[in-house]
Amino acid sequence: MTTQTGKSIAIAATQPRQQSIDHDRRRLITAAAMGVAAAGANLFPIRLAQAATNHEIRPFHINIPEADLLDLRQRLAATRWPDNETVADDSQGVPLAMLQDLVRYWQTAYDWRRVEARLNALPQFVTEIDGLGIHFIHVRSKYQNALPMIVTHGWY
DSSP: OBOTTSOBOOSOTTSOHHHHHHHHHHHHHHHHHHHHHHTHHHHSOOOOOOOSSTTOOEEOOOOOOHHHHHHHHHHHHTOOOOOOOSSSSSTTSSOHHHHHHHHHHHHHTOOHHHHHHHHHTSOEEEEEETTEEEEEEOOOOSSTTOOOOOOOOOOO
8 A cells, every 4th residue: 555655555465465455445444434333422413312211122223414424524624643653664553644544535535325324224223221322233143043142332
């Protein structure tokens, strides 16, 4: 991968260069998108309808107002970047140029509405358990004898 500064960054030495870059970029962008979805309460205010009772399970759909997306883009544009790293490898963390490329992508090219539609295609719900608001996706296995699995990402 070549950054805006012209430096080459080795992502993974075990795969051919272009496949490695594409694979890692997709994985990074997917993880970032899922992170935003999981941490949505921190980035965007979630507006949930009040339940009749605390334990009622209610459908949930993501609907981020355009004003919130504009605010996010403005905050990304206002990022105060640190100085360049003092080494040529990643021993000081993710290279600055790589983070700047990712932020630029989020500001100009990331299609939140497409991801929002993909997430809303899933059967999502919210409820309250022990005083915490819980968001979950309910999908049944196609296998009759499958063991149920619960995966949580936190609370809203």
